[in-house]
Structure formats: C-alpha cells, structure tokens
Amino acid sequence: MAVETKAAQAAEDKELLISGSEAVAEALTLADIDVVTAYPIRPYDTVMQAIAKKISGGQLQAEYIVAEGEHSQFEIVKHASMVNARVFCGSSGVGWAYAMECLVVTPSLRVPMVALVGNRALDDPGAFGVEHNDALFVRDLGWMLCWIDTSQEALDTTLIAYRVAEDRRVFLPLAISADGAFLTHSQAITMVPPKEKVDRFLPRYDRGDLQLHPDNPITVAPQVNEDWVIEIRRQTNEAMKRATTVIEEAYTDFRRVFGRGPENPWFEEYMTEDADVILIGMGTISLPLKVAIREMRAKGKKVGLVRLRWFRPFPTDRLVAALSKAHAIGVIDRDYSFGSPFGSGVVANEVRAAMYNAATRPPLVSFTGGLGGREVTLEDVHKVTEMCFAAAASGKSDVQTHWLGVRE
Amino acid sequence: MAAFTAEIVYRGIFQKNLAARIVRGIVLSARKSGRWGIAFGRYGDSPQRNGIPAKDFAIVADTKEELEQNMARYEPKHVDVTICVDDTLAKGVESWAWYGLQPLNRLIVPGGTLLITSLQPYGDILRDIHRKDTPFTMALIRARASFSGLWVYKEDHTEVRILGALAKIVPAFLSLDAVCQAVSEMEWGSDLKVASARKAYDRLESREIEAGEGNPETPYSFELPRWWEMREGVSIPAIPLGKPKEGGKGYVPERNPYFKKFSTRTMRPVIDFDTCVKCNLCWISCPDSCFDVMPDGTFDANMESCCGCGVCEAVCPVEKCITMVNESVFDDNASQWDAWRQDKDAYRTWMIDKISNTQATVRSHGFRFRGQYEEELKSELDAGGQAITAGIPGENAQHKTV
CATH class of the missing domain: 3.40.920.10 (Pyruvate-ferredoxin oxidoreductase, PFOR, domain III)
Incomplete structure (x- = not known):
C-alpha cells in the first residue's frame, strides 16, 4: 500500500513557469540525452543556456560541446549519433543556413538527430524576429519538420521527436520549429512529467546494424556514382513515408502514458466543425487567430482554424478531408517564396498542391504576414476573414497574395 | 472575468x-x-x-x-x-x-x-x-x-x-x-x-x-517610412557631417536623429572647462563619440548622445575636471560649454552645486576599482544594514x- 502511494506521488507532474526553450531543456533532461553541441545565435541560444544550467546543476549528465560554428556543431552530433549517442542540437536563421552542408547529409546517413530551430528572420537586415524560412530550408531534404505553439507542446513534442526519429523504421533527422520571442522567450505554466513516465514512453536509442563500433565494422558514406544515388534517395523516401505511421503511433502512445496530447498529431483544429471559412497557419500565429475567431463567432461568423503541426511528412489526406468541408480557405504564411506560383508563401502553395486532386476544392486566399516577428493584429485577422468570405461568396480563388501589416 | x-x-x-x-x-x-x-x-x-x-x-x-x-x-x-x-x-x-x-x-x-x-x-x-x-x-x-x-x-x-x-x-x-x-x-x-x-x-x-x-x-518621435519610400538594398542615408563652430575653430558633428540614446544615462559628466588641459583623452575614449571640439580646444559632452558610461571621468587626468552626477538633478540636455561661455561665474556656481551634491554623485552602477563592492557592503553594514x-x-x- 505504502509503495503504491509513493509510486502515485512520483508519477505526478510538476508545474513550472518556463519558456518554450526551457521546456525543451526539461524534455532533453527527461530524455537523458548524451551529446549536445552549442553555438550561440538568438533565439536558439536560450535553449543552450537552459541545457547548460541543467548540466551544471547536476540534473543532466551529457557531453556539452561548444563548437566554433554551426557547421561543426551539426557535424559533431552527426558523428555522435553514429556511435549510438542520443543527440541534440539547434540553431536559428543564418546559423541554420551555415550548417546546411551538414544538414543535407543527415537524412541519407539515417541520423536520427533532433534539432530545435528557433525561427528567426534571415539576414540581412539582421533582425531577430520570427520568420519560418530558416527551418523551411530543409523541407525537401528528408528532414522531418514540425511547428510548436506553447511551452507545453515544446516539452511534449521534444519527447515525441526522439521516439519518432529513433524508430528503426524511420531513422531520419527531425527539426522542431519554435517561433522566436513568442515561444522561445515567453514563460508560461508548463507541466513537467516525472522520469518514470518518460521511461515508459521513450525506449533507448539503438542504432543496431548501423552503429559505428569496432564490433560492427562498417563504412559510412563511401563515395558513389550515378549507379547508386537513386536507390539511396528511394530509401529516404520510404523512411519518410513510414514516418507517417510512426508519428501516429507515437502520439497514441503519448496519450496513453501521459494522459494528454492531441488525437490528431498532424494539425490542431479549432472550431472547424461547422466553419464556412478555415484559416491555416503554423506556430504561435494561432494566438491572434483564435482570439479573432472567438470574436467573429460571437458575431455569428463561422470561422475556424487549422494550425499545422507537421509539415514533413505533410498530412495530405487528413488535411484535404478537413479543408474540403469549408467554403473558403485562408492561408497565412509567416514565410515567403519569391517568384513562386501566385507569389504565395510556402504553406499556401503546399496546401494548393495537396488540394489539387480533392473532389471539392474551396477557393483559397493566401496571405504573407508577421514577417520578422511583426505582430499579426486582430484587425489583420478580421480583414483576412472578410476576404475569405468574399472568395466563398464568389466561389473563386483570389490569386494574388496579400501582405499583412506592411506599411503601404 | x-x-x-x-x-x-x-x-x-x-x-x-x-x-x-x-x-x-x-x-x-x-x-x-x-x-x-x-x-x-x-x-x-x-x-x-x-x-x-x-x-x-x-x-x-x-x-x-x-x-x-x-x-x-x-x-x-x-x-x-x-x-x-x-x-x-x-x-x-x-x-x-x-x-x-x-x-x-x-x-x-x-x-x-x-x-x-x-x-x-x-x-x-x-x-x-x-x-x-x-x-x-x-x-x-x-x-x-x-x-x-x-x-x-x-x-x-x-x-x-x-x-x-x-x-x-x-x-x-x-x-x-x-x-x-x-x-x-x-x-x-x-x-x-x-x-x-x-x-x-x-x-x-x-x-x-x-x-x-x-x-x-x-x-521626440518620428514616423516609420512606407516600404516604397525606403531605399533599396537595406541601405540608409549616412548621418550628415555637421557644422564647424565659430569659423572652423570648433566642430559639432550631427548625431543620429532617430536614435538619440540619452535615456540610457543614469549619470552625466559635469565638466569644469576652466581646469581642462585639452588633452583629448575624453574625446578619444568616449565609446559614443559624444564629445565635440570647442573653439577654445576644450571638449563639450553632447547630452543628446551621452550614455553616461563614465569612461570620460575615469580617463580624465585632472581631478574633478569631469564629475559624474545623477541624471535626476538635471532638467534638460543643454550644452554645458555654451552656459560656461555665456557666464563663467554662474556656470561655476551651477557646477559646484551639482558636483558637491553627495547624494547625486553616488555612483549608480559599475565599479571603479577592485574591491569597491566589498567596501560599499561593509559601510552599509556598519551603518546598520542587515547581512544577507x-x-x-x-x-x-x-x-x-x-
């Protein structure tokens, strides 16, 4: 009896007031990572600071290596992962770009590294605020890519990320994107689970036959020619396809162990059941969208939100099913793709592509907003929704991309 | 609610x-x-x-x-x-x-x-x-x-x-x-x-x-330009050169009209122009280039751009020629040199009033010598403070x- 009580107490979550970055560090501590590399760039640097504190406080035992730049930072974890270390790394903006050569090799080498991208506008003009173009650099390369919204989601998703990436069916790198400032630097009430629960959810990383070890003599990344490349790409493609199943499994199991987490891993649906207009966005933009949606609902306007969590693998079928019900779709990109179809952002063009074979294709209006961390105001959202209702009434897509918040 | x-x-x-x-x-x-x-x-x-x-x-x-x-x-x-x-x-x-x-x-x-x-x-x-x-x-x-x-x-x-x-x-x-x-x-x-x-x-x-x-x-405030008003290539106009003072004997450079910096300051330098030896050290050392060359070879600290770091006071070789004084005892950013030039006696009275104010010359931040914190702590304890x-x-x- 006494033992049971103790176990029940031990299984209780701890409530902390922490930022998104600190929540990631909590998760890394619970996941008992082995090697972490660091090179400062805002806003990602808050994560490395939080991990350093965990190590110096004796809560986490891990190798903490300060590299001389992002390129080496990612090289080091790549090699550590090869010898079966659970690794973590991250960056922001042009720091992530500087690491690009090391980022592109990890999917084909099947390195399940987990990285945090603290989203930051690319230079110039050297701003710190959020844009999603940095993380999106790797969207075509075999990296899994997801966006988070709250400190709680930061913690939970980091645990899920290791579970998914280190699954032998997947073995692909995974980047978690967190909006700079809004998430990385804001402290919110967060529930931190005990280690016992995490141990029930997250198995040890086992690289198996791919582990570099004297007892398992292998050569990794030999030089090859055109006779080999397509097959390697096909393998990565297969792993990415398998990731879909593994992600579904991981969320189901997460709910079982932790008693929280979404039914639908891929995207959050907010008031979409009867929505005439569905807005789509990623990350913390959900906040003004939800508040504005509540205001509009109070006036009888049926608007809903789909907040995409997973961008790679892209949840095509489920998203199409969710969006087909609407009379118009509004996509708000916190990124840009200059010269792209209709000058739209990346998400809008992905959604358009996903909808191409859908039986019903509601009109789609695309928006670019919040660049460089600028506020997307409630007024902006009301304007967006009006344009979407106009598109719904006319039944036609408004092909131009509207910029929000720019000084015209 | x-x-x-x-x-x-x-x-x-x-x-x-x-x-x-x-x-x-x-x-x-x-x-x-x-x-x-x-x-x-x-x-x-x-x-x-x-x-x-x-x-x-x-x-x-x-x-x-x-x-x-x-x-x-x-x-x-x-x-x-x-x-x-x-x-x-x-x-x-x-x-x-x-x-x-x-x-x-x-x-x-x-x-x-x-x-x-x-x-x-x-x-x-x-x-x-x-x-x-x-x-x-x-x-x-x-x-x-x-x-x-x-x-x-x-x-x-x-x-x-x-x-x-x-x-x-x-x-x-x-x-x-x-x-x-x-x-x-x-x-x-x-x-x-x-x-x-x-x-x-x-x-x-x-x-x-x-x-x-x-x-x-x-x-002071300003309006941010619209996207099409801004020069392309992330380039901005340079700060204008500024103006010679009194036929080129002195020189007052222009400062950034959008970012003035003076609200960074908790203390400002008060300058005794009579004892200044014109050594240039304040002018060279100021990290914000806030000192202007005056026609008589002395240096006036521009109060729109001074951040109050106190480097000038630290490098000045003449005792009490530059004294840092708490910002709360000043009402404007007017030129000290102009005031001194206009009425030297009145300036001296004003200056002595400021630099002899023991409350206002207590250093708000930073330390000038090793062990200063420990010294201050001891004096506060001696004065009845509580050890924590x-x-x-x-x-x-x-x-x-x-």
Whole structure:
C-alpha cells in the first residue's frame, strides 16, 4: 500500500513557469540525452543556456560541446549519433543556413538527430524576429519538420521527436520549429512529467546494424556514382513515408502514458466543425487567430482554424478531408517564396498542391504576414476573414497574395 | 472575468535579472489563486546594452482564454501598472530598436498606477514624467535604484518590495499572503525577504496625479517610412557631417536623429572647462563619440548622445575636471560649454552645486576599482544594514529548478 502511494506521488507532474526553450531543456533532461553541441545565435541560444544550467546543476549528465560554428556543431552530433549517442542540437536563421552542408547529409546517413530551430528572420537586415524560412530550408531534404505553439507542446513534442526519429523504421533527422520571442522567450505554466513516465514512453536509442563500433565494422558514406544515388534517395523516401505511421503511433502512445496530447498529431483544429471559412497557419500565429475567431463567432461568423503541426511528412489526406468541408480557405504564411506560383508563401502553395486532386476544392486566399516577428493584429485577422468570405461568396480563388501589416 | 497586465521598465543588463524576478514573481503569486499567467521580455530590446531602457511584462488572468485575449499581441498596448525600478527613467524610455522617446507612463490605463522606486519627492519626479490626458496614481517605494549586472545580483530585496507593494495596489490579483507564499518558495526566497515584502506593503506611499500634471515637453518621435519610400538594398542615408563652430575653430558633428540614446544615462559628466588641459583623452575614449571640439580646444559632452558610461571621468587626468552626477538633478540636455561661455561665474556656481551634491554623485552602477563592492557592503553594514550573506544564490537554492 505504502509503495503504491509513493509510486502515485512520483508519477505526478510538476508545474513550472518556463519558456518554450526551457521546456525543451526539461524534455532533453527527461530524455537523458548524451551529446549536445552549442553555438550561440538568438533565439536558439536560450535553449543552450537552459541545457547548460541543467548540466551544471547536476540534473543532466551529457557531453556539452561548444563548437566554433554551426557547421561543426551539426557535424559533431552527426558523428555522435553514429556511435549510438542520443543527440541534440539547434540553431536559428543564418546559423541554420551555415550548417546546411551538414544538414543535407543527415537524412541519407539515417541520423536520427533532433534539432530545435528557433525561427528567426534571415539576414540581412539582421533582425531577430520570427520568420519560418530558416527551418523551411530543409523541407525537401528528408528532414522531418514540425511547428510548436506553447511551452507545453515544446516539452511534449521534444519527447515525441526522439521516439519518432529513433524508430528503426524511420531513422531520419527531425527539426522542431519554435517561433522566436513568442515561444522561445515567453514563460508560461508548463507541466513537467516525472522520469518514470518518460521511461515508459521513450525506449533507448539503438542504432543496431548501423552503429559505428569496432564490433560492427562498417563504412559510412563511401563515395558513389550515378549507379547508386537513386536507390539511396528511394530509401529516404520510404523512411519518410513510414514516418507517417510512426508519428501516429507515437502520439497514441503519448496519450496513453501521459494522459494528454492531441488525437490528431498532424494539425490542431479549432472550431472547424461547422466553419464556412478555415484559416491555416503554423506556430504561435494561432494566438491572434483564435482570439479573432472567438470574436467573429460571437458575431455569428463561422470561422475556424487549422494550425499545422507537421509539415514533413505533410498530412495530405487528413488535411484535404478537413479543408474540403469549408467554403473558403485562408492561408497565412509567416514565410515567403519569391517568384513562386501566385507569389504565395510556402504553406499556401503546399496546401494548393495537396488540394489539387480533392473532389471539392474551396477557393483559397493566401496571405504573407508577421514577417520578422511583426505582430499579426486582430484587425489583420478580421480583414483576412472578410476576404475569405468574399472568395466563398464568389466561389473563386483570389490569386494574388496579400501582405499583412506592411506599411503601404 | 478579469485580467491584469504589468510592465517593468528597467535598465538593460544592470537590472535584467531584477526585472525577470519581478515578472516571474507576479505570475507565480497570481498562480496561488489559480490564475494563469505569462512572463516575457520585450524581444525588440535585445540584445541589451548597459543601461538602455528595456521592458518585461507579466499578464495574469482568471482563465486561459482571457490570458490569450491579452497575449494576442506583440506587447501589451495598455497596462494596469507600470513598474519602474530606477527613477532616472522618468525622463523617458528609448529602446535601441528605434521607437523614439516614449513617456514612462505612456501605457498606463486611466486610473492605473505607476509604481516607482525613488528617494525624490513627488514634485521632483513629476518634473520629469510626461503629462498624461488621464489621471493615474503614483506609488512610491522609498529606495535607491538597485543596480547589479548580468552575472551578479544585488540582494537588496527590491524584487520582493515591489511584489509586496503590488499586493497593496492590485489585491484582487495578488494578495499579500499569496505574494509571501510565492516568495518563500522561490529559489531566491527567504523569511527575511517575506518580511521585506510585508514591510513594503505597509509602507507604500501614493499620490493621485491629475490629468495634465507633469512634464509638458513633447518627446521626440518620428514616423516609420512606407516600404516604397525606403531605399533599396537595406541601405540608409549616412548621418550628415555637421557644422564647424565659430569659423572652423570648433566642430559639432550631427548625431543620429532617430536614435538619440540619452535615456540610457543614469549619470552625466559635469565638466569644469576652466581646469581642462585639452588633452583629448575624453574625446578619444568616449565609446559614443559624444564629445565635440570647442573653439577654445576644450571638449563639450553632447547630452543628446551621452550614455553616461563614465569612461570620460575615469580617463580624465585632472581631478574633478569631469564629475559624474545623477541624471535626476538635471532638467534638460543643454550644452554645458555654451552656459560656461555665456557666464563663467554662474556656470561655476551651477557646477559646484551639482558636483558637491553627495547624494547625486553616488555612483549608480559599475565599479571603479577592485574591491569597491566589498567596501560599499561593509559601510552599509556598519551603518546598520542587515547581512544577507546566505542570499546568494539563495537560501532556497535547493529548490532551484531551471
């Protein structure tokens, strides 16, 4: 009896007031990572600071290596992962770009590294605020890519990320994107689970036959020619396809162990059941969208939100099913793709592509907003929704991309 | 159905940890009554420079939805309480992110409160604080500004005194018991600090400030250009060259019209032009190039661009030729050299009045020699201060979580 009580107490979550970055560090501590590399760039640097504190406080035992730049930072974890270390790394903006050569090799080498991208506008003009173009650099390369919204989601998703990436069916790198400032630097009430629960959810990383070890003599990344490349790409493609199943499994199991987490891993649906207009966005933009949606609902306007969590693998079928019900779709990109179809952002063009074979294709209006961390105001959202209702009434897509918040 | 928003205006780096403790304290105290909250800094203030005005915010609400309602913007547009932990900030707040100079009380809602640590009388503070169209309350905690740094923390209980005072100002959100409980649970908390919070609650003074009362000056501001007005290629016009003074004998360069920097200053150099030996050291050493060459070969510190770092005082080879004096005893940014040139006797009287003010020449921050902190600490203890040697890193260090 006494033992049971103790176990029940031990299984209780701890409530902390922490930022998104600190929540990631909590998760890394619970996941008992082995090697972490660091090179400062805002806003990602808050994560490395939080991990350093965990190590110096004796809560986490891990190798903490300060590299001389992002390129080496990612090289080091790549090699550590090869010898079966659970690794973590991250960056922001042009720091992530500087690491690009090391980022592109990890999917084909099947390195399940987990990285945090603290989203930051690319230079110039050297701003710190959020844009999603940095993380999106790797969207075509075999990296899994997801966006988070709250400190709680930061913690939970980091645990899920290791579970998914280190699954032998997947073995692909995974980047978690967190909006700079809004998430990385804001402290919110967060529930931190005990280690016992995490141990029930997250198995040890086992690289198996791919582990570099004297007892398992292998050569990794030999030089090859055109006779080999397509097959390697096909393998990565297969792993990415398998990731879909593994992600579904991981969320189901997460709910079982932790008693929280979404039914639908891929995207959050907010008031979409009867929505005439569905807005789509990623990350913390959900906040003004939800508040504005509540205001509009109070006036009888049926608007809903789909907040995409997973961008790679892209949840095509489920998203199409969710969006087909609407009379118009509004996509708000916190990124840009200059010269792209209709000058739209990346998400809008992905959604358009996903909808191409859908039986019903509601009109789609695309928006670019919040660049460089600028506020997307409630007024902006009301304007967006009006344009979407106009598109719904006319039944036609408004092909131009509207910029929000720019000084015209 | 209610929410409460507070901002803390503080000095970058010197008070960064202080402000962070206060906003965390607000949210954790409100949590005691089951409320939800968020604490965050103004991202645009980063990376901070020494002394530059910066802001932290705390929002607490009865429900998560109300919290979202109040969080759904980059930073609050209105606050119930503005907390200011250095009274020289009363002159205005200029972030390095090119916002212009903003009155300290700008965001306070009608009937809201400005909570400020100061030893000055109300009237002196009001000379600096810009007038507002709506009334507000000025609440005072009698204290010197608490300055430390990024890596050190001055355990002078300012954070808990602010929290105790807030319990008096907004008891519906932060009860005194909740504050005391939260303080006692902090990694830096202690019984002594709980007592300090209670004392601040008891001793808080306040005065109603009427609409239109205060500094009549219109702070400088500017409009941001539209996208098509901006030069392409992320290029901006250079600062114009400036003007020769008195036929080329002196020279006054132009300064950045958009980012003036003077609100960074807590102390300013007061110059004795009569004893200046024209050695150039202040002019060479000033990190902000704020010294102008005057026709007689002396150097005038341009008060629009001086950040008050005190390097000039440190390098000046002549005793008392440059003396750093607290910003609160000055009313404008006028040229000292012009005043001296106009009436040397009057200037001398003014200068001696300033530099012999022992209150105003106490160094607000920074140390001039190794061991100064220990010396100051000893003198404060000798004067009856309370030893809090266990306060660093905190009596509750074992509770440290993050």
